[in-house]
Amino acid sequence: MIWLVNIYTFLIGLSRAFYTALFNLYLKDNQISNQIIGNATFYYSWGLAIGGFLFASLSDRIGRKKTILLTMPIYSLFGLLRLSNVTVIGWLYVVSFFFGFFDTSIIMPTISVIENSDEKKRLRNSNINFAIVLLTGVIGYFGAGLFAKSIGIFLTLVLSMVIALLSTIPVFAFPNVKLSKRKPKKETLTLTQKTMLIYYLASGALVSLAAGVFINFGNVIFLDLFGFSTVAITNVLAISQLSTAATSLFSHKLTAKYGYKFTLFLVYLGVTILIFMMPIFVLNPFVFSLAYVLRYVLINISTPMYMVFCLSYLPRTSLATYSGLSYFLNNVMRASSAQLFASLSKGGTTNYAQLFFVSGSFYFVNTLITLLAFYVTYKLSTKEAVVTNDKTVNHEKNGRRTNSSVNRNYLTSSALRKRRNRKASVHLHMPSSRIIPNSRKWKGK
Template sequence: MAIANRIIFFTLINGISGNIYQVLFNLYLKDLGYHNDIIGNVMSFNLWGSAVLGLIIGILADRIGRKRVLFIVQPLVIFFAIMRLFPSNLTLLYFFSFFFGGFNASIRLLTDVFLVESTSHGNRAKYFGINFGVNMLTGVLGNSIGGFLGDFFGFRKVMFFAMLLRSFALVPILNLKEKRNVKFKKVKLDDFQKKIFTFYIFSTASVGFGAGLFIHFGNVIFYDLFSMSATFIGFILAFAQLGTSIGSAFSHKIGKRFGAAKALMLSNITVPLLILMLAFVREPISFTTIYISRFTIMNMVNPIFNTLVLSYLPSNILAASTGLRNFANNASRAFASMLFSILATSNSGYTTIFLISSVFYFTNGILMFVFYKTIGGKDKKFYS
């Protein structure tokens, strides 16, 4: 089986189990009696781990091998995920969340690097789209299954068995071989590569802060605003990821039809308007429809952005580059989560949260317009 296909199967198993865990964890903390300020702090530690450890592991993977690092990280993710289910005090809960977040984020950046190295210019956009689509599909399955089973069998028990399932994700890549032995050496980027990478980091940081204010707390938001059950919340989040799964699986066709950079620009201009609507709409069906639309439009073009940027960067710094982007993303989300813990103490706080988020998304929309002008048609070779 082709390396890219093996990675996609890894994503499938890893994602289903991870999303079952994710949709229930904040609700589990609510069930234990923790309030939004504590839940926001837990997520902040999770994201700081993603930022710091993700960067370190990305650099380490470039030096000692991506597969070796992946096989070390995966068991650690499972271990710290289980440890978070038995918090004897807040200090340990924060500690376990930091390491869980760090190792969990590292898996995504390592699979992105494997995809870059196992594909060519001609099929890279297609495989990135399929892998991201499968990742979103696992959200559909994980969120719907997790919410349903959690209501019937208990949150902790379902999350525990989800992590046991996650250990089988390594099976499809047991015999995976890295395409090349990447040696670490000093790399100098040309002017165009520097511009592209700068957009990559600043766009990521802007979106990261805007998203960090609410995206990790979707289950909490629906619970607080509309008193929904775990089953219903799971299905709403599943629908959001279903739309993204379908859209991202065909993102290479969107890029070919409209132009990759243009598709990025249009989606990033539309999304801030939807977030602005979330600040004021409080009718459940309308709010849910807008929430799902925002999630779908924003995330379906993510494979396009990754394909463009990573294809222009030198091969021997890919893991470090994605690690740096991961740092920018999760550090900004960590700060935003801390702000969530302050603002989300009442229903009216969500209006302020979405207003602030829309400002950062509008900023990113401007960045994507400049990015579109900078690319200047150089994205065509990925969609020929």
């Protein structure tokens, strides 16, 4: 199953890279202003938000395979319609919304990889899938520049939608998952799980709001600030993807050595500092390009860490729902960043210094709530560990202690039991049905 998902990821990733790299430049070639480009991205992001949430929930009922086969042909159709009559602003906004609404190319592979991997291979499989996404970005961005130069931007964009349609071929080989018709029991989350769910949603939303400027308008930024050619812009984007793909293959070693929490905190702090320094880097196109690549690498290698770490706390039966909710919030925030870009582009020019300051502020807030969330989960786990010890003592005194009574409520490995008196584990409280990454190795506890 995983290799089929990876093939689909490769093809759809190639299509997305072509389209993402060139569509805004296609609008600029048609004399469309930054304000209108920002508004079109705003409607596209709202389509992503609403459609992603609805189709993630639908996929829980009809399966991932049927959801992809339903949405991707319609997505390809609206991708082609989006290329026509771009000077008719109302039309551009409407087709942009529906293009985003049927775009399930990101959320479906992510859910499929996480739910079809066991606890030992979950991060590795996520990193491999994410590296494929980045690799297709490298090939797609380089290819987009070359194809645009040889056959033109319009035909290259048409080609990208043909590839998107072809990406459904391996999906036909996906197994037909027989979904249970029984209504799942309502699960009660622990305080630590609730804290992590809130952090998962809030952090994803803040990063999307901060990064949306670079995700949606990176090509426009290079064109406006330095007058880069299409080939030069796509080369910078490709180098960003290539660097991230290379480093993401080894990011799990950082989490193995320093733990998820410490690594995530340092990455977010580093990105925050970089963004605040962007107005200085603008003075030199090479330095700015280097800083852009570094920011891209840092924030993207943190994505699989953040997702695996947060979702590992939560019930498997609700992964798609939580992912869909996060996807919705993230795209609402990207829509907000698009609106911010449009509001700062009135009068024909964009105030990039102010844009970088606002983006950096959101990264800074995300860094603070990351630190706060990790502190709260640590305190909660310590408190619950004490309660666990008290209950264990009472069971022993009453002669009623059984292995099942312990395992039903807490995951306590032999290694953790040996270390209980010395160090409280962040995940000591978790039920045995949860999938826990290498939490014990965070040196920041």
